[in-house]
Amino acid sequence: MLSDLKPQAPDKILMLIEEFKADSRQGKIDLGVGVYKNPEGVTPVMRAVKAAEQRIWQTQTTKAYTSLAGEADFRDAMARMVLGELPADRLATLSSVGGTGAIRQALELARLANPGVHVHVSDPTWPNHLSILKFMGLPFTEYRYFDPETRGVDFEAMKADIAKAGRGDLVLLHGCCHNPTGANLTLAQWEELAQILEKSGAIPFIDLAYQGFGDGLDEDAAATRLIAARLPEVLIAASCSKNFGIYRERTGILMALADNGAAREMAQGSMAFLNRQTFSFPPDHGARIVSTILTDADLAADWRAELEDVRKGMLALREQLASELRNLSGSDRFDFIAHHRGMFSRLGATPEQVQKLKSDSAIYMVGDSRLNIAGLNRDTVPVLARAIVEAGI
Ligand code: PLP
Ligand code: TYF
Numbered sequence: 079m080l081s082d083l084k085p086q087a088p089d090k091i092l093m094l095i096e097e098f099k100a101d102s103r104q105g106k107i108d109l110g111v112g113v114y115k116n117p118e119g120v121t122p123v124m125r126a127v128k129a130a131e132q133r134i135w136q137t138q139t140t141k142a143y144t145s146l147a148g149e150a151d152f153r154d155a156m157a158r159m160v161l162g163e164l165p166a167d168r169l170a171t172l173s174s175v176g177g178t179g180a181i182r183q184a185l186e187l188a189r190l191a192n193p194g195v196h197v198h199v200s201d202p203t204w205p206n207h208l209s210i211l212k213f214m215g216l217p218f219t220e221y222r223y224f225d226p227e228t229r230g231v232d233f234e235a236m237k238a239d240i241a242k243a244g245r246g247d248l249v250l251l252h253g254c255c256h257n258p259t260g261a262n263l264t265l266a267q268w269e270e271l272a273q274i275l276e277k278s279g280a281i282p283f284i285d286l287a288y289q290g291f292g293d294g295l296d297e298d299a300a301a302t303r304l305i306a307a308r309l310p311e312v313l314i315a316a317s318c319s320k321n322f323g324i325y326r327e328r329t330g331i332l333m334a335l336a337d338n339g340a341a342r343e344m345a346q347g348s349m350a351f352l353n354r355q356t357f358s359f360p361p362d363h364g365a366r367i368v369s370t371i372l373t374d375a376d377l378a379a380d381w382r383a384e385l386e387d388v389r390k391g392m393l394a395l396r397e398q399l400a401s402e403l404r405n406l407s408g409s410d411r412f413d414f415i416a417h418h419r420g421m422f423s424r425l426g427a428t429p430e431q432v433q434k435l436k437s438d439s440a441i442y443m444v445g446d447s448r449l450n451i452a453g454l455n456r457d458t459v460p461v462l463a464r465a466i467v468e469a470g471i
Contacts, residue, residue, distance in 0.1 A: 087209075089206075089209075090205065090445060091110060091111050091112075091444055094110035094111065094442055094444065095108075095110060095111055097442065098110060098442045101440055101442075105440065105461070106440035107440065107441045107442065107453065107458050107461065107462065108442050108450075108453050109441065109442060109443040109450045109451075109453040109454070109462075110442050110444055110450060110453070111450065112257065112320070112421050112422065113325060113452070114388060114421065114452045115452050117391070117456065118455075119455075121323065121325075124322065124323045124381060124384050124385075125384055126377045126378075126381035126384065127322060127323060127367055129377055129380075130366075130370035130374075130377060133370055134363075134370060138366075143358075143359050144359055144360075144362050145359070146350040146353045146354050146359060146360075147171065147172050147346070147350045147353065148171075148172065148174075148353075148359075148360045148362070148365055149173065149365055149369060151369040151373060152173060152331070152365035152366065152368055152369040153171035153172070153331060154171075155369050155373055156171070156316060156318075156331045156368065156372075157169055157171055157331075157333060158372075159289070159295070159372060160286060160289065160303075160314060160331075161299070161306055161333070162299065165306070165335065167339060167342065168335050168336050168339075168342055169334070169335055169336075170334045170335075170342050170343075170346035170349055171331060171332070171334075171346075172331065172333075172349040172353060173329075173331060173361075173362075173365050174315075174330040174331060174332050174353075174360060175328045175361060176317060176319055176328040176329060176330045177286075177287045177315055177316060177317025177318075177319060177330040178210075178330070179330055179360075180317070180330040180331055180332040181207070181210060181285060182210055182356075183332050183349065183353070183356070184283055184313045184315050184334075185197070185210065185211070185214060185216060185248075186214075186352050187313070187332075187345070187348055187349060187352060188248055188313070189216065190348055190352070191348075194216075194217065195246070195247070195248060196216075196217050196243075196247045197211055197216055197217070197219075197247070197248045197283075198219050198220075198221050198239070198240065198243050198248065198249045198250065199218055199219075199221070200220070200221060200224075200236075200251070200252065200256070201221065201223050202224060202258055202424075203220075203223075203250070203252070203257075204252075204257045204258065204285070204287075207285070219239075221235075221236055221239035221240050221243075222235035222236055222239050223235075223259070223261075224259045224261055226426055228414065229259075229261060229418075229423075229424065229425075229426050230414065230417070231262065231263055233263065233270075236271075237270065237271070240271065240275070241278060243275075243278055243280035244278065244279075244280065245278065245279030245280065246279065247280045248282075248283045249275065249280050249281065249283060250284075250285060251284050251285070251305075252284075252285055252287075253285060253286035253289070253298070253301055253316075254286065254288055254289060254291075254293075254298035254302075254419065254420065255287075255291050255292045255298065255419050255420020255421065255422070256420065256422075257287065257420070257448075258424055258448035259422070259448075260415075260420055260424060262418075262420075263301065265300055265304065268300075268301040268304050268305065269304065271305075272304060272309065275308075276308060276309060281309070281311050281312070281313065283312075283313040283314075283315070284301075284302050284305060284312065284313070284315070285315050286298075286299070286314060286315065286316040287316070287319070287320060288321070288420045289316065290320075290385045290386075290388075291320060291321065291388070291389055291419075291420050291421060292389070292419035292420050294386070294389070295321075295382065295385065302314060306335055310336075310337035311334075311335060311336060311337055311341075312334075312335040313333070314332070314333040314334075315330065315332055316330060316333070317329075317330045318330060318364060318365075318368050320421070321385055322364075322367065322368055322371070322381070324367060324368075327361065327367065328361050328364060329361070329364030329365050329367075332349060334349065388452075391452075392420075392452055395451050395452075395454050395455070395456075396415050396416045396423075396451055397416050398456065398459045399415050399416075399454070399459050399462065399463060400415045400416035401416075402459055402460050403415070403463050403466065406463055406464060407467055412466075421450050421451055421452055422448050422449065422450060423448070423451065424447055424448050425443075425447040425448075425449060425466070426447060427469070428447075429445055429446075431447070431469045431470065432444075432446075432447050434469045435465055438465070438468070438469070439465040439469075441461075441462060441465055447471075449462075
């Protein structure tokens with residue numbers, strides 16, 4: 079049996095980590111995988127996370143199973159953080175194995191309700207979206223999103239493509255901080271999108287992996303809240319990996335908003351069922367860290383403050399990079415870097431230029447020219463800017 083297995087396509091982002099490690103050049107710069115790094119290049123454990131872990135260690139008296147859907151404290155606190163309130167009459171929630179687990183369970187839930195469910199994804203999107211859809215055998219279509227000229231969103235094209243989604247189709251949207259491009263919709267554009275979805279009966283499925291990394295914790299949830307208020311049914315997959323810095327704890331949540339109580343009940347039962355079919359109980363430690371922080375005013379305030387520092391640090395690097403490039407190139411064609419939000423920006427370079435950055439300057443970014451802003455610091459920004467101009471980008 080095992081010899082019948084075929085090799086699977088590797089994850090190109092994760093491959094880059096190995097390639098970077100193997101490079102012995104001094105001063106190499108890693109702008110690949112989407113992990114936050116401070117100016118010293120360290121991915122720290124956040125202060126409030128350490129404090130919450132200490133509190134859990136001191137007070138936890140059992141490690142017995144939780145419930146199939148995960149702890150209610152975590153799910154309620156996350157629903158409040160994402161939605162700004164707890165719409166208990168329409169909301170079903172499920173603790174998941176990271177944001178990825180929430181995406182998978184959302185697609186499983188949709189498939190359970192509608193075995194041939196058609197999914198619409200942005201072009202480009204996070205490669206794992208496509209990989210999971212292909213693995214599950216779900217039909218999908220890409221909607222136009224990124225404008226390579228402006229490096230912003232081609233909103234007219236996006237609207238035209240999303241308007242073609244049928245009733246009951248899923249439309250996968252990045253709630254903020256689009257990965258891989260960094261280009262995002264304005265709130266007015268989200269409003270237009272909501273109208274299109276209302277008209278077509280397609281169901282928004284929001285992937286929210288970077289809340290707090292763009293314009294602020296509430297600002298980054300504004301689009302999700304708008305969609306949640308306007309559409310009868312919404313799926314939301316939220317990750318705690320980045321904003322709590324608990325990547326390896328695998329903490330996330332699936333939220334399903336229903337338009338009536340009976341459908342909510344059905345969704346809640348089906349979601350717990352899906353966890354049971356996959357791994358029974360979801361992991362608890364990361365979820366407990368999150369609920370400990372969010373339900374304690376002091377810990378929550380400290381976490382918010384540290385998250386704000388992280389966010390502002392990335393914004394400062396964006397400004398610095400755009401400004402260096404303005405000076406070096408004598409043009410404003412890189413100003414989009416300051417307008418993008420989140421961890422990533424797509425430079426719009428060719429694969430050959432990305433390769434040149436790697437071979438000539440030991441600068442590593444994903445092949446589609448996505449760079450992780452948090453991989454930079456004040457000293458490496460000028461190095462990158464010079465290399466970008468020298469590579470003829
Ligand atoms: N969605 C997007 C767009 C992402 O970039 C990520 C990656 O971190 C995730 C979801 C899921 O992250 P995780 O499974 O680590 O919580
Ligand atoms: O896009 C990224 O870099 C992050 C981290 O299989 C990541 O979302 C990358 C690849 C992967 C899982 C997470």
